[in-house]
Structure formats: C-alpha cells, structure tokens
Amino acid sequence: MITCPNCHTENQAGSAFCDNCGFALANESSTPQATAPSPAAASPSASPLRAQKEMIKCAVCGTENDPSNTYCENCGSPLTAPAASASNSPLPLPTPTASATPSSPAPAVSTPPPTASAPAQPAPNVNLPDEIPASMLNPAPPAVMPTPVPNVRPKIILPTPSNQPPPAGHPRLVLVSSGTYFDLDGYSELLIGRVDPTSDIFPEVDLTAHGGDEGGVSRRHARITLAGNQYFVEDLDSSNGSWLGTSRLVAKTRTPLNHGDQLRLGKLVLNFFAS
Amino acid sequence: MPGELNLQIRLLRDAVNANVPQQLAYILLDANPTGAQIQGIQMPLNLALVLDHSGSMNGAKIQNLREATKTLLQQMQPTDLISIITFDDQAEVLARAQPVQNAAQLMQLVDTIQDRGGTQISLGLQQALDQVRQNFDPGRINKIVLLTDGNTWGDVPACQALAQQAGQQGIPIIALGLGLTSVAPAAPGMPAVVGMGDDWDPKFLDGLAQASGGSSDLIDTPQKIVSVFQNILRTAQATVVRNADLILRLVQDVQPRQVWQTLPLISNLSQRAIGPREIQITLGDIDKNMGKQILAELILPPKPAGKNRIALAEITYDVPAVGLAQQKVRAEIVIEYGAESELNPQVMNIVERVSAHKLQTQALSDAQAGNVAGATQKLRAAATRLLNIGETQAAQDAMQEANNLQQQGQMSSAGTKRLNYNTRKLTQPLDSNAGGTPAQP
Numbered sequence: 001m002i003t004c005p006n007c008h009t010e011n012q013a014g015s016a017f018c019d020n021c022g023f024a025l026a027n028e029s030s031t032p033q034a035t036a037p038s039p040a041a042a043s044p045s046a047s048p049l050r051a052q053k054e055m056i057k058c059a060v061c062g063t064e065n066d067p068s069n070t071y072c073e074n075c076g077s078p079l080t081a082p083a084a085s086a087s088n089s090p091l092p093l094p095t096p097t098a099s100a101t102p103s104s105p106a107p108a109v110s111t112p113p114p115t116a117s118a119p120a121q122p123a124p125n126v127n128l129p130d131e132i133p134a135s136m137l138n139p140a141p142p143a144v145m146p147t148p149v150p151n152v153r154p155k156i157i158l159p160t161p162s163n164q165p166p167p168a169g170h171p172r173l174v175l176v177s178s179g180t181y182f183d184l185d186g187y188s189e190l191l192i193g194r195v196d197p198t199s200d201i202f203p204e205v206d207l208t209a210h211g212g213d214e215g216g217v218s219r220r221h222a223r224i225t226l227a228g229n230q231y232f233v234e235d236l237d238s239s240n241g242s243w244l245g246t247s248r249l250v251a252k253t254r255t256p257l258n259h260g261d262q263l264r265l266g267k268l269v270l271n272f273f274a275s
Numbered sequence: 276m277p278g279e280l281n282l283q284i285r286l287l288r289d290a291v292n293a294n295v296p297q298q299l300a301y302i303l304l305d306a307n308p309t310g311a312q313i314q315g316i317q318m319p320l321n322l323a324l325v326l327d328h329s330g331s332m333n334g335a336k337i338q339n340l341r342e343a344t345k346t347l348l349q350q351m352q353p354t355d356l357i358s359i360i361t362f363d364d365q366a367e368v369l370a371r372a373q374p375v376q377n378a379a380q381l382m383q384l385v386d387t388i389q390d391r392g393g394t395q396i397s398l399g400l401q402q403a404l405d406q407v408r409q410n411f412d413p414g415r416i417n418k419i420v421l422l423t424d425g426n427t428w429g430d431v432p433a434c435q436a437l438a439q440q441a442g443q444q445g446i447p448i449i450a451l452g453l454g455l456t457s458v459a460p461a462a463p464g465m466p467a468v469v470g471m472g473d474d475w476d477p478k479f480l481d482g483l484a485q486a487s488g489g490s491s492d493l494i495d496t497p498q499k500i501v502s503v504f505q506n507i508l509r510t511a512q513a514t515v516v517r518n519a520d521l522i523l524r525l526v527q528d529v530q531p532r533q534v535w536q537t538l539p540l541i542s543n544l545s546q547r548a549i550g551p552r553e554i555q556i557t558l559g560d561i562d563k564n565m566g567k568q569i570l571a572e573l574i575l576p577p578k579p580a581g582k583n584r585i586a587l588a589e590i591t592y593d594v595p596a597v598g599l600a601q602q603k604v605r606a607e608i609v610i611e612y613g614a615e616s617e618l619n620p621q622v623m624n625i626v627e628r629v630s631a632h633k634l635q636t637q638a639l640s641d642a643q644a645g646n647v648a649g650a651t652q653k654l655r656a657a658a659t660r661l662l663n664i665g666e667t668q669a670a671q672d673a674m675q676e677a678n679n680l681q682q683q684g685q686m687s688s689a690g691t692k693r694l695n696y697n698t699r700k701l702t703q704p705l706d707s708n709a710g711g712t713p714a715q716p
Contacts, residue, residue, distance in 0.1 A: 012532070012574060014291065014298035016623065017630040022656040024627075024663075026618055061527060071584030071609060076526035078582055200659075 006197055023197065161210070169275050171231065175210055176269040184224070191236075192265060193221040207268060216240035216266030222249075224257060224272075231257040231274060240266035279594050280516055280561070281309040282604045287623060290616035293580040299532065300573050302608055303622045304523075306558060306590055307566035308516045314563075316515045316596045320355040320508075321415040323372070323403035325396075326388065327423040327453075329363040331473075333390040336424060336453060339497035345382045347504045351375040356415070358406035359385065362399030363392030364428070372406040394425045397433035400448075404437060407446050414595050416511040416560075417446045421483070422500070424453040424473045431479065438486035447489030449507055450480035455495045455689040477695055488559065490540075493696035510562050519558035519592035521569065523608075528576035529585050537625050538568035540699045541632045558590065568702070570625055580613040624664055628701040631660040635673065635698040642686050651680045661701075669697060 001010045006023035016026045055064040056079050058072035065073055072079055166172050166183035173182040173192075182205050184190065191203035194212045201219045206212070218238035225232045235242035235249040242249040243264040249255055257263070259274035287301035324347075326340060344359070351357060358372040359381070369384050403419045411417055419441065427434060441448055454473025477491070484491040494503050525531065531554050534544045548556045554571060561567050575585060589605040634657035641650035654677035661670035676690045686694070 012297065012299040013295055014288075014300060014575075016287065016301065016618075016626045017660070021652070022630050022634045022660055024660075026623065071582070071607065072526070073584075073587070074527050076529070076584035076609075077578075 161205075171272075171274050173205065173263070174271045174273070175207075176271060178210060180210060187224075188226045189223065191220060191223050192270075193217060193219045193236075193238075195219075207265070211268060212266075215268040217268055218266070221265050222263070225254065231272070233257040233263060233272075238265070278310045279308060279313055279597075279599065279602060280519070280590060280592055280604050281305075281307045282588060282590055282606045283307075284588065284606050284608050285619055285622050286608075286610060287619055287626060288610075288616050289619070290611040290613050291575065292615045293612040294577050296577050298575050300575050300585065300610060301622060301626055302523075302571045302573060302586070303537075303625055304521070304569045304571070304588055304606075305538075305566060306516075306519065306521070306561055306568070308561055308563040308594075312597055313515050313594070316563075317352070317512045318514050318596060319352065319412075319415045320357075320511050321372070321407055321410050321412060321417040322356065322511070323358045323360060323407045323419045325360045325362065325399040325403045325419060325421040327363070327394060327396075327399075327425065328361045328388050328390050329392050329394045329425060330390055331394075331425050332453075335497045337388065337390045339500050340422065341385050341388055343501035343504045344385045346501050347508060348375060348378045348381050348385070350505070350508055351378070356410050357381070358403070360399050360402045360406065361388055362395060362402075364395045364398075365392070366395070366398035366402045368402050368406065372410050394423065394427050395430055396421070396423060396427035397430040397437060400434060400437045400441075404441055404444075404446065408444065411444065411446070413445070416514050418489070418507075418511060419446060419448045419487075420451070420504075420507060421448055421480075422451040422453060422494075423475055423480075426474050426476055427479070434479075435482060435486060438483040441487040441489075446487065448483050448487040449489050450483045450491045451494055451503065452477065452480050452491070452692075453494045453497065453500070455493070455692055477692060493692055495693065510564060513562040513564045514560045515563055515594060515596055516561040517559070517593050517595055519561050519567075519590055521554075521556040521558050521588065521590045523554040523556075523571060524587045524589070525552050525554070525573065526584055526586065530574040532572040532574050534572070535570045535629050536567065537570045537629060537702045539565045539703065541629060541702055542699065544569075558592075561592070568625070570629060575610070578612045582609055582611045584609050625702060627660055627664050631657045631664075631666075631669075632698050632701050634660065635694055638676075639686075639691065639695060639698075642680060642691070647680050647684055650686075651677045654680070666701070669701065672697065 002013055002015060002025055003010055004018035004021065004023050004025060007018060007021040009018055009020040011018055011025060017023065018025055054067070056067055056069065057064055058075060058077060058079060060077040061072060061075040063072055063074035065079055069079055071077065161175075161180045161182050163179060163181070165181050166185065170183050170185040172184055174180070175182070184205075187204065190205060192205040192207065193201065193203035194208045194217055195202055195206045196219045199219065203220065207215070207217045207221075216239065218236070218240065220236045221238040222242050223234045223236055225234070232254040233242070233244060233249070234254045235251050237251040244255055244257070245262055257272055259272070261272045263270045263272055283305040285303045285305075287303075291298055291300060324344060326344070328337060328340075332340065348357065353374055353376045355375050356372050357370065357375050358368065359370040361367050361369050369388070370381055375381065400419070400421065403421070407417050407419060438448055452473070452475040454475070456473055477493075480491040483489070492503065494500055523531075531549045532545075534548045534554050534556065536542050536544055536556075544556055548554050556569060558567050558569075573585060584607055586608040587605060588608060589603060591601055591603050593600045594602065634653045638650040638653035638657065641647075641653065654673045658670040658673040658677070661667075661673060672690070672693065676686045676694055679685070679687050679690060
C-alpha cells in the first residue's frame, strides 16, 4: 500500500493517482517487500509431458493447457521452460543442484545486489585499532535516495541526490553535513528549497529529506541560474536568509556563484563546484 | 474472417516489481474497425429527428435549428431514411419516414417550423418511435435524435417508458440539451424558479439515453447545432461494427478493481461489468472514426520474476454490411514481473484524464450534497491534473467553479452543466464534438 503524501489516504501499490485527492503517486516508490521466492521454477519433470504433444500441465497450478498456449489459462504462469525465479537474496553464484539444469534456459539475472552490501563488512574479530570510530564499522550509508519527484510529469528528471559524486565536470552542490551530492548538470535555472505540493512548490533541489525543515530552509529558499558560463545565486526572500561565504545575500539580488563557494541556507551548508 | 476489428493492448507498465504482496496494473484496450473492406463502408441510416419548437426556442435557437437540419438533409444519402417530428405541447409529424431523395422539398418543410407553445417531449418521442419502427432494419443504423431546450411538462414517466421501449427495440435515442443559461438551483428554503431560460435537465436526458442505449450531450450555443448534427451523421455512417461484446478473462488471483470506457467518452462501467473472474462489457456499436477504448484496473497477486499472463481479452462482433456475424478477435495480456519498468506516457495520459474525470464527478456530487469544502478541493485537484496534461481551458473552467463555490457557496448552474458534460469528453481531441455520453445497457 502507498500512503498519499498529500492527504494520507492509503492507496493500492501501483496506483497512479490517489483515489481520494488525485495526487500523482506514480513516482512514489513503493518498497517491494521481499517475500520468500515461491518455487515457481518447474522441475524438469514437466518436460516429458510436452514431448508427447498432448495437453500441457501447468507446473504451478496443475491445470491442463492446450499445447499452443504460452501461458497457463488458469494462473497465467509461463508454460514453456520457465525462467528460474530471480531470488531477492543476492547470492553471488547459483549452485546448480542435480535437478535444476539442462532444459532450463540460463537462470534469469538476479537483481544486482544493492551497492550498500558490496563492500565487505569487517568481521568483528579482525585486528582493528581501537580508535576506529563506530561509524566506520557500520555498513555504507543506504544506496541512492529516492528521487524527490512528487507531482511532476514522469518524464522530467531532477538532480538525483546521491552519495556518489556525479561524473567529472558536472556542476554540483554538496551538502556538507551528509556528503550528499546534487548533480546540477543540464540546468540553467533551478530552485533550492523544500517541496510543498499543496502550494505547488517543487524545487529541483529539495532539502526536505536532508534536514531542511529543522535547518530553517524555506520552501522557495534560493535560486541558482546559469548565464553563459557564469553561475549566479539569489535568495528568494527566505525566512532565515542565505549566505555566500560570510556575507549575507540581499534578497532577490543575483550574486555570482563561483567554484568552491560555500552557500548557507538557513543552517544548512552547501558547497558549490562548477566543474 | 479475422481482421475487421483491431484489438490493441497497452499496459501502463510492461514490467512490475516481483514479489510485491498486491499491486495495481492499468490495462488499456483499443478496439478499432480496420481493413480494406471496412474502409469503404458507409452505413445506411433510418433516422428520426424530434425537434422542440416550443416558445422558448425563439430567435437564434429556432433559426439555427432550421439551418442545421437543412444542412443535415443535404449531407444524407438518397438511400437513407429520415422522418422529422416537431413538438411543443403537441406533436406533429412534419415529414414521414422516407428516403432522402428530394432534399429540397424536405428543406422547405423545415423552413415552416415556428416557435410556439409549451414542451411535451413524450408526444414527440412517441411519433418518432413509430416512424423509425416502420422501417426498422438491423442492417441500418436506426436512431432517434431528440433536441430540446427546456424541461418536459408532466410527462416524465411517459418519456422514460418510451425510452425503455426504444432500447428494447434497438433504437437508441441521442438526447441533446440546448443552452447553458439555465435556472439557478433553488436556495435552501426557497422554491425553484421554473419556466425561464434553458432549463433542460441533464439527469432526465441522461435517463433517456441510458434506457435506450443511446447517448446525451450538451449544445451550449445554437451556433453549434450544425456541427453536432454533422458529427452524429458521420458517426452513424461510420458505425460498421455492431453488437460488440468484450470479455476479459482474468487468471487466478487477479482481481478487477475498476473498468472505464475512455473513448469516445469517459464513463465508469465498473458496476455492471465486473464479475469474480472476468470483466464483461457490452461495447455495442463501434464506429471507424473513433473506435472504443477501455481502461481496466486490475489488482495483481505477488509472483516471482518472469512473464505471466494476467488476462485474456476477447471481443465478439458483427459486421452486418458485409454479412459477418459473431466474429472474434482475442489478445493475451501478459505482464513481466521483475524490475518495475517506465510508465507508458500514452497510457499515463489516459489514466490522468480518468483521474480528472473522477475528481470532477465527485466534486459535482459533493456540491450537490452541500459539501462545499470537499467539492472545492476536488475541483482544484482536478485543475492540477488537467494542467498537467495540457488541458488549460478545462483547468480554468474547473478553477472558476471552485472559486464560485468558495465565494458563493454554490456552482453557477451553467458551470455545473458545462462541467458535467465536458468531464465526459476529457479523452477527446479538442472540438471533436462527438455525440454525448454513452449509456450502459
């Protein structure tokens, strides 16, 4: 179930719009809950039946099907040599058991394991110096943050905040407190602030999930524009103000923003890199 | 013979997440008559026009009605059958059912139509039914086109009974309401003002449409009568596929949630169409200009990665002009479980229009129930949806009514009518003017 961020009504996972208020849900990620993969992989004992050109018995529900069917009439599972179920547990190598093989096609590519689990966790018994802070022993921070795209047409792509730096040469903002990168490539103008769908405010750089609220970031806090090769920043009359380095920005006044400059919006500090 | 009706399936997402407990899938089905044989067919007609010439039709209305009718006559084929009935508090058969062979003569008759008297629709309808029945032919498109600007006086049950008869005899009624400047709804505690302006009742006309398997529409200004008539004519001539029935057989554990017709007009079919393991829709007539489009929302069970059929769609239909009956076309609906794929933008567009429709329909019913806050909020949400899909005019109309509601506690009556009918046409290209709400038989 997805909860509508606008009116908090529960909606069926996969719904495009909230049943109650019409808010666009299509880009809300509904985290798939991994259940134990059901044994849909048919045992090879299904194949001998097909060879005789008679009705095919579905390996999942047992219904007899006409040999010309691709999918079971009753439950819809594929009737031909089924793809092995892609398990959700990222096993590095599938160990073939005796029964699993010859007629089955190559096992379906399992979903790539999340990047977070890639770096090996240090085993607790390894000789580690005592001074290593606890944070280093913990798994890497969660992988890519969900894209903040509440009520926009699906085709628009916003700068995805990430813990990996964007490709070299891309202009970017780095949130100092968390090390999150916002790739600004391709934008000649963007808003920084906090999303508010009810007031139709959708800043390209949304700091809501990054302590924006507590840090005193206004919904429409600042704007970065690109004119020719020069970036500019402008405070949009925010409640708690914007600073470029140590100088407070006068509202609605475009000021040149240069590589390495530090921007403070309310209490949040961002470093800007032009390339 | 396969090939006269093309059935196309599109999914909002071709691939959905595997192993999710339950998720919604949107399926768009398009049924379009197709093929060389079909292209050349122009269906012969058996039409009755039932025209209101009561006193309120004076001026531009009666003038435009006459002109629109004459234009219609000129556009019909010599083999088409036409009858013209005029009514006020009596009915007169101006032209009995006859081939449109001498259009000029018929046009002269039309010029004699004058405005006078009150409004008794049932009398006109009765005559029309008689005229069409005389030459009823399953090979023809048999229809009654009713146009009125006011409310019928004291004979509503009679009209409804006639509409039911018409439905049983396969003669749909296209009920057209002329004019927008209708009576304001009664303020609480005050009597309604009657007998002034274009006070035709959408519910009444919708009722006639539903009972007869026809449709209902709004003509907001008299100048638009001619294009509405044109459209009715063109659609009727292009109605090559008839008696079409769609069955969507769902596989185990797939549950239907909602079903909508989205072309030519948006309407919710869920109540009648949904059964436990299948969705059954009577598509009826399908014309080659617009075809018919259905949006089905299905709840999918969890499955591991891999392709799965979720339903089988089958349409049975006739093509009477070439002597074909009980033809079938079928398509498998298969979805891939795995990693969620991108949204199909065309399907998303339709889903968004249906969402705007739902919001507006709900807003209208909230407003009527006196829930001003709910109606206002929904109209605003609808406006957002409409802006998102580029329907700026419709969005403005919705915002306007939201403001009216907020400031005055009620919607303008013209606004209510306009919203009511335009909401059904949200899936149509601008200015297409195709004929009205479908009824659900």
